[in-house]
Amino acid sequence: MNITLEQAEKVIAAAKKKAVDIDTKMNICVVDGGANQVAFARMDGAWLGSADIALKKAKTARFFDMPSGEIGKLSQPGESLYNIEHSNGGLISFPGGVLLKNNKGEIIGAVGVSGSSVENDHSVATAGANAL
Amino acid sequence: MNITLEQAEKVIAAAKKKAVDIDTKMNICVVDGGANQVAFARMDGAWLGSADIALKKAKTARFFDMPSGEIGKLSQPGESLYNIEHSNGGLISFPGGVLLKNNKGEIIGAVGVSGSSVENDHSVATAGANAL
């Protein structure tokens, strides 16, 4: 199973709505099961540098099948995955990348959000993921 | 002036409609006046490799403020811009990248389309641009 564009657009719409609700401006990226970009939106006035971060968060979540922030806990100095960010052309290992699953619980892609605090990023990504 | 996300989504919707009309599956990318990605959509079943090409076509159009295919005429062996594709992290210089202008004729971004023949790519990109 792989995500469709219609599903990806639903994820982005839900994430945008959440971003507006909490008064933030986000970059939102959806990748498929192969970690390839399916859909992207940068809200007006959102940080330019967050576009690449949103993409890398989505990829990071799918690369290791967990929220991007979980990787970050393990990649701190002294922890087991220290500096894993140097792999795969650059990971982003703080919160904001969340897996996307279908109603059977199968992974069909991931969403990455960047533009505010990591708590807000994660919350907007989760709102997107819950739209499926 | 810069493109808004709402305008970018209008461009993508018009391009998608045109792509369906001519029975193609496209990757469609919109960049703003700074050549930074604003919105992207990969239609179901469209070529994976065309995502990067759609982005590079849009950037190429905005980098030189002309349709991407115009650059390609000048980058042939013996021509004045031979191998310009090596610049800017990789250009795509065949048709499918088109400038986006507001109703005063000011450049506000560009759209890049990839997934079929270059004629179809250009035609879908133009349909997108005409939505503004």
Next chain:
Amino acid sequence: MNITLEQAEKVIAAAKKKAVDIDTKMNICVVDGGANQVAFARMDGAWLGSADIALKKAKTARFFDMPSGEIGKLSQPGESLYNIEHSNGGLISFPGGVLLKNNKGEIIGAVGVSGSSVENDHSVATAGANAL
């Protein structure tokens, strides 16, 4: 549908056998439906530089759902896809990349072969693909 490691190993074994039959030394790479590497083998004495080429041929075939050499016909000077090789981190557009399909005809990945003439590369890749 996506290729399994067992299928990928069958492809590599058949390609290696063909390579020996025609007295060549090959790099053989299999990617899945998302263009991510599944299996790889470099035969003893095969060119070092062909490892990356084998990977890029496999990716190129999957990126555009056609044999890599078909892209090369269109990317010549004056042709419609001139210099497409600058996309996707570098394409290889000469023969040796071939799609892999299951018995329903669905694309499940691609194989790329490099190490000899492009005719030999293509023939070894095809032998690999026929093992499925």
Next chain:
Amino acid sequence: MNITLEQAEKVIAAAKKKAVDIDTKMNICVVDGGANQVAFARMDGAWLGSADIALKKAKTARFFDMPSGEIGKLSQPGESLYNIEHSNGGLISFPGGVLLKNNKGEIIGAVGVSGSSVENDHSVATAGANAL
């Protein structure tokens, strides 16, 4: 002396067996004495992002002729090789990369494993190395 493909395949087979025994799904990569990839396998369902990590662990081990995790001890903040991961296109400096030696004790390559805890990765890599 350099590793042969037959030896590399023996290493991968032993590593796969160990991975199954401890109920993990691994990416396994073997490089030769020149730190160039010889063989690779991604087990079904293993993390996509671990392919590049397995390669980088193997390279890291051979680049400095020690287990990848030893580098990681020296690359912590305040230590002598802080941020060495920025070299060579990206190192991975946590456990899972192990040298491969022939029966005379000469280095002939390295194996890198990624897909589970670093303890499991290292244990699977060691099982692979012991097959020689």
